Amino acid sequence: xxxxxxxxxxxxxxxxxxxxxxxxxxxxxxxxxxxxxxxxxxxxxxxxxxxxxxxxxxxxxxxxxxxxxxxxxxxx
Numbered sequence: 001x002x003x004x005x006x007x008x009x010x011x012x013x014x015x016x017x018x019x020x021x022x023x024x025x026x027x028x029x030x031x032x033x034x035x036x037x038x039x040x041x042x043x044x045x046x047x048x049x050x051x052x053x054x055x056x057x058x059x060x061x062x063x064x065x066x067x068x069x070x071x072x073x074x075x076x
Contacts, residue, residue, distance in 0.1 A: 014057035
């Protein structure tokens, strides 16, 4: 039987971002790809749940959408 995950959606991406930021305190730009992966994960969760999904790892949907659009990602 498959064990159900109790971690919030996108928790792994958020932890990877935090780890990167801890290692690169004076160069957070080195973690841009981790931030992009987190926001893309969050956007997928919001799309799958019609915007009603919740995760402590994700900002509000409008913040995620705005960030992705301003960084050249499609949010349609």
